[in-house]
Amino acid sequence: MTVLSVNINKIAVLRNSRGGDMPSVVDAARCAIDAGCGGITVHPRPDLRHIRPDDVLALAEVVRGRVEYNLEGNPFAPPRDGYPGFLELVAAVRPQQATLVPDSDGQITSDHGFDPARDADALAPLVAKLKAMGVRVSLFVDAGTVDLSPAARIGADRVEIYTGPFADAYAHGDAAAALSACVATARAAHAVGLGVNAGHDLNQANLTAFLRAVPGVSEVSIGHALIGEALYAGLGPTVRAYLRAIAAAGAG
Ligand SMILES: CC(=O)[C@@H](O)[C@H](O)COP(=O)(O)O
Numbered sequence: 001m002t003v004l005s006v007n008i009n010k011i012a013v014l015r016n017s018r019g020g021d022m023p024s025v026v027d028a029a030r031c032a033i034d035a036g037c038g039g040i041t042v043h044p045r046p047d048l049r050h051i052r053p054d055d056v057l058a059l060a061e062v063v064r065g066r067v068e069y070n071l072e073g074n075p076f077a078p079p080r081d082g083y084p085g086f087l088e089l090v091a092a093v094r095p096q097q098a099t100l101v102p103d104s105d106g107q108i109t110s111d112h113g114f115d116p117a118r119d120a121d122a123l124a125p126l127v128a129k130l131k132a133m134g135v136r137v138s139l140f141v142d143a144g145t146v147d148l149s150p151a152a153r154i155g156a157d158r159v160e161i162y163t164g165p166f167a168d169a170y171a172h173g174d175a176a177a178a179l180s181a182c183v184a185t186a187r188a189a190h191a192v193g194l195g196v197n198a199g200h201d202l203n204q205a206n207l208t209a210f211l212r213a214v215p216g217v218s219e220v221s222i223g224h225a226l227i228g229e230a231l232y233a234g235l236g237p238t239v240r241a242y243l244r245a246i247a248a249a250g251a252g
């Protein structure tokens with residue numbers, strides 16, 4: 001079964017554009033949960049462009065006991081004004097999952113994953129700290145990565161396949177190679193005992209095809225397209241549409 005984790009970063013983008021608390025990330029999370037999603041994902045970035053530490057704390061109270069909480073971030077990003085550090089945020093709320101993403105402020109969005117062969121040794125102590133907190137650890141990796149043994153060696157529980165290239169190829173009607181890369185990474189993950197998550201630029205058009213092809217996806221985290229579509233159709237109906245797309249792939 002594939003869990004839908006709704007990423008609500010973009011609610012915070014709209015809120016921050018005017019200040020105040022409208023739209024509320026807490027209300028958005030409640031709405032998505034009431035519509036049947038299985039998780040809430042946020043990516044509190046050090047530049048505070050959208051989700052902020054106080055959002056992380058407030059959302060923890062909404063999510064706890066209802067659905068999974070997935071915190072994304074770069075564990076190497078140093079603390080700065082208003083941002084305590086990723087591990088500090090995880091320690092404060094103890095989410096079910098921490099997804100480690102090698103993003104920097106200069107990126108408009110996430111556009112690459114870790115290279116387990118290159119990065120495992122540097123990640124190892126951070127993964128150990130997260131595991132000691134009782135948090136599942138997922139590493140954001142590029143599709144096509146086929147040696148995931150370093151990730152398993154350092155104690156990661158899952159990888160999240162970066163699906164941006166697949167989504168772009170799908171939109172251009174030429175997704176076969178990109179999809180094959182995702183399948184190869186999923187198979188490589190399963191081969192070393194890692195679970196498989198997926199995310200970035202997934203949408204109602206490409207999700208079913210993705211899940212039909214890629215084996216054993218435990219969770220898809222979806223935000224940008226889902227929130228954009230919800231502006232027209234409403235958040236609850238849009239979440240339910242994504243749940244139907246997952247079910248149509250036989251992954252519901
Ligand atoms: C890791 C990933 O692909 C997304 O979860 C990320 O959260 C997108 O970040 P923005 O919402 O800031 O584009």
Ligand SMILES: NCC(=O)COP(=O)(O)O
Nearest residue numbers: 007199200201221223224
């Ligand atoms: N990990 C992917 C995620 O949380 C949302 O990515 P996107 O749907 O906003 O591109």
